[in-house]
Amino acid sequence: MSTTNDLPLHPLDRATRLVRNPDGSLSGRTEPAYANMVGPFGGVTAAAMLNAALIHPDRLGDPVALTVNYAGALADGEFRIDAVPMRTNRSTQHWAMTATQGDEVTTTATAFFALRRETWASTETGIPQVPSAEAVPRLDSSAFAQWTKCYDMRFVKGFWPDASESEHDLDSVSTLWIRDDPPRPLDFVSLAAICDSFFPRVMIRRPRRVPAGTVSLTTYFHADAKHLAAQGDRPVLATARASRFGLGYHDQSAEIWSEGGELLATSHQVVYYKE
Amino acid sequence: MSTTNDLPLHPLDRATRLVRNPDGSLSGRTEPAYANMVGPFGGVTAAAMLNAALIHPDRLGDPVALTVNYAGALADGEFRIDAVPMRTNRSTQHWAMTATQGDEVTTTATAFFALRRETWASTETGIPQVPSAEAVPRLDSSAFAQWTKCYDMRFVKGFWPDASESEHDLDSVSTLWIRDDPPRPLDFVSLAAICDSFFPRVMIRRPRRVPAGTVSLTTYFHADAKHLAAQGDRPVLATARASRFGLGYHDQSAEIWSEGGELLATSHQVVYYKE
Numbered sequence: 001m002s003t004t005n006d007l008p009l010h011p012l013d014r015a016t017r018l019v020r021n022p023d024g025s026l027s028g029r030t031e032p033a034y035a036n037m038v039g040p041f042g043g044v045t046a047a048a049m050l051n052a053a054l055i056h057p058d059r060l061g062d063p064v065a066l067t068v069n070y071a072g073a074l075a076d077g078e079f080r081i082d083a084v085p086m087r088t089n090r091s092t093q094h095w096a097m098t099a100t101q102g103d104e105v106t107t108t109a110t111a112f113f114a115l116r117r118e119t120w121a122s123t124e125t126g127i128p129q130v131p132s133a134e135a136v137p138r139l140d141s142s143a144f145a146q147w148t149k150c151y152d153m154r155f156v157k158g159f160w161p162d163a164s165e166s167e168h169d170l171d172s173v174s175t176l177w178i179r180d181d182p183p184r185p186l187d188f189v190s191l192a193a194i195c196d197s198f199f200p201r202v203m204i205r206r207p208r209r210v211p212a213g214t215v216s217l218t219t220y221f222h223a224d225a226k227h228l229a230a231q232g233d234r235p236v237l238a239t240a241r242a243s244r245f246g247l248g249y250h251d252q253s254a255e256i257w258s259e260g261g262e263l264l265a266t267s268h269q270v271v272y273y274k275e
Numbered sequence: 276m277s278t279t280n281d282l283p284l285h286p287l288d289r290a291t292r293l294v295r296n297p298d299g300s301l302s303g304r305t306e307p308a309y310a311n312m313v314g315p316f317g318g319v320t321a322a323a324m325l326n327a328a329l330i331h332p333d334r335l336g337d338p339v340a341l342t343v344n345y346a347g348a349l350a351d352g353e354f355r356i357d358a359v360p361m362r363t364n365r366s367t368q369h370w371a372m373t374a375t376q377g378d379e380v381t382t383t384a385t386a387f388f389a390l391r392r393e394t395w396a397s398t399e400t401g402i403p404q405v406p407s408a409e410a411v412p413r414l415d416s417s418a419f420a421q422w423t424k425c426y427d428m429r430f431v432k433g434f435w436p437d438a439s440e441s442e443h444d445l446d447s448v449s450t451l452w453i454r455d456d457p458p459r460p461l462d463f464v465s466l467a468a469i470c471d472s473f474f475p476r477v478m479i480r481r482p483r484r485v486p487a488g489t490v491s492l493t494t495y496f497h498a499d500a501k502h503l504a505a506q507g508d509r510p511v512l513a514t515a516r517a518s519r520f521g522l523g524y525h526d527q528s529a530e531i532w533s534e535g536g537e538l539l540a541t542s543h544q545v546v547y548y549k550e
Contacts, residue, residue: 064524065491065545067342069385071362071369086373087346087380092490092547094346096371096383098361105362108371110344110383112491112545114523119550121521122480124447172399205397215367216340216387218493220526220545222519243530244497244538246396248389249339251495251541253528255518263519266526268543270340270387270495272367275394 010184011150012193015044016051018081026052026081030074034147039074041147042214043196045099047189049109052083053095054188059085060093062225063188065112067218074099074106091115116224127257130156133177133235151197152181152235160199161207172201172242172252183233186264188221191228194238194256195219195267201242201252202273212273215249219267227262234259248272285459286425287468290319291326293356301327301356305349309422314349316422317489318471320374322464324384327358328370329463334360335368337500338463340387342493349374349381366390391499402532405431408452408510426472427456427510435474436482447476447517447527458508461539463496466503469513469531470494470542476517476527477548487548490524494542502537509534523547 009017015031028048034041046068053059083097092114099107130136136154158174178197180190200212240254249270256265284292290306303323309316321343328334358372367389374382405411411429433449453472455465475487515529524545531540 065344067385067491067493069340069369069387072364086383089347094344094380094383096373098371105369108361108369108385110342110385110491112344114490114547116522116524119521119523119548120481122442123519123521124480124516125518167397205399206395215389216342216385216493218342218491218543220524220543222521222524222526224522241399243400243541244398246394246398246497247391247499248394249391249495249497251497253541253543266518266528266543268493268495268528268541272389273394 010182012044012047012180012184012190015040016048016189018048018052018055026083027078028081029078030076032146033150036145036147039076042070042217043193045074045107046196046217047193049081049097049099049107050111050192051189052081052097053111053113056083056085058088059113060088061091061113061115063111063221064114065218065220066109066192067216068107068109069216070214071108072104072106075101079106123263125255125263127237127261128175128239130175130237136177150181152179158204160203163207165207167206170205172205173239174198174204175237175239177235178238179233179235185233186228186231186236188225188228191221191256191265192219194236195254195265196269197238198240198252198254200271200273201240202245202250202271205242210274212271214269215272217267217269219265221265223262223264228264231258236264285457287319287322287455287459287465290315291323291464293323293327293330301358302353303356304353305351307421308425311420311422314351317345317492318468320349320382321471321492322468324356324372324374324382325386325467326464327356327372328386328388331358331360333363334388335363336366336388336390338386338496339389340493340495341384341467342491343382343384344491345382345489347379347381350376354381398538400530400538402512402536403450403514405450405512411452425456427454433479435478438482440482442481445480447480448514449473449479450512450514452510453513454508454510460508461503461506461511463500463503466496466531466540467494469511470529470540471544472513473515473527473529475546475548476515477520477525477546480517485549487546489544490547492542492544494540496540498537498539503539506533511539
């Protein structure tokens with residue numbers, strides 16, 4: 001982190017800041033900068049759930065897998081997170097997190113942490129061939145929800161279609177450069193949030209707005225803390241697509257690449273949509 | 276189910292059978308037919324975790340998302356599952372499941388259920404073009420773990436490589452026809468198990484055996500109960516690949532297709548491997 005006690009916290013750090021209560025639970029507060037249509041942007045909720053494990057005194061290693069389930073709308077204001085190390089092995093640790101407001105569960109999550117070690121490595125998929133971030137114009141987010149203003153987004157492909165386009169000519173692929181705005185060094189918290197920053201695929205594939213929202217999100221981290229820190233505050237290349245829409249839900253699979261061509265994370269989700 | 280009280284249960288139904296205890300928890304028992312190298316095949320553990328929610332009297336709708344975390348080895352014998360409906364909305368329900376043996380958590384899971392309704396639908400990916408199941412020879416599983424004998428597997432591509440092949444000439448894609456053996460009508464329980472039936476990608480990509488195992492598995496169901504029942508006991512086409520191997524873990528993404536070209540499920544996992 002580049003902040004010091006003399007500087008205000010980055011909005012993402014305000015949005016994911018958790019204070020430990022005497023009973024061991026954590027209290028957080030939604031951050032207006034990340035407001036979505038209803039409640040906060042799901043990406044910061046995922047980041048806060050992960051942070052509850054990251055800041056736990058018994059935490060072992062780096063996150064490898066994170067699943068977040070959006071059980072109910074998070075109201076603006078305070079929320080509570082309970083983070084429980086369900087099992088700790090020699091070099092791995094499994095977590096369960098639950099977020100509540102009053103008596104209502106709003107969010108559940110599980111995470112798998114591990115001490116990462118160098119092994120044989122290979123990337124089978126290739127980074128999309130795109131112009132550099134500097135060569136792509138930045139999205140004017142004035143027409144979009146508040147949280148989009150917390151990101152510098154530069155769409156290479158798959159921005160919102162206009163009404164003249166047909167679903168038969170479109171696919172659900174979006175590819176964009178994205179970084180926190182103001183810039184912030186990449187870490188697991190910011191990467192977890194970026195993994196949920198894609199607009200719902202159903203509205204990229206079909207040129208019409210419908211109610212839609214993530215119900216379950218799973219992210220696999222392929223980089224350790226050191227690799228992420230080495231990215232600094234440079235943009236990452238994010239690409240997402242759906243494979244199946246039907247019966248009110250669609251999936252989404254995403255890849256997050258470093259500028260240097262490292263696959264930092266793969267992320268999957270299932271999204272509710274109407275009609 | 277085609278079994279009656281006069282017929283013995285299918286091995287998969289024995290492996291996933293849960294008996295409710297007076298305190299509301301469930302007791303299960305590992306089934307020798309699904310033995311793996313250590314403990315049971317992870318697919319039947321995933322299926323048992325899902326079944327704990329499926330048979331709950333308060334269950335709403337069909338499973339849409341399932342995440343299973345393999346926290347520790349399951350010893351042969353009895354296990355206990357606690358399944359808690361964390362939040363029930365008008366047409367959706369979120370679950371948390373925990374499996375224990377004695378005081379040790381062996382497995383955690385979350386699931387999202389929903390009442391599925393007909394909506395606009397589309398499949399963006401295509402079914403792999405392959406010969407029919409009948410035209411592909413069945414795997415001789417005599418050299419493999421016990422659980423593989425519970426499946427009729429017919430590899431079209433990506434069977435175990437032999438030592439003469441190089442990792443540079445190989446990729447991690449496997450495509451096969453698979454069904455329960457003895458045949459059993461497809462349902463969420465059997466489909467959840469099939470989603471974990473792929474051999475670890477690291478050993479398909481590299482012609483050498485190394486310790487490897489699933490640590491977290493997420494499956495999205497794109498079909499409802501009625502669509503699955505319509506498949507009967509016909510084989511499904513299963514395809515899987517990895518995108519990134521590194522730092523001791525690799526991902527895997529899989530698709531499960533019906534013979535008729537319906538995408539029944541997509542499934543993702545992260546796998547530990549050594550070296």
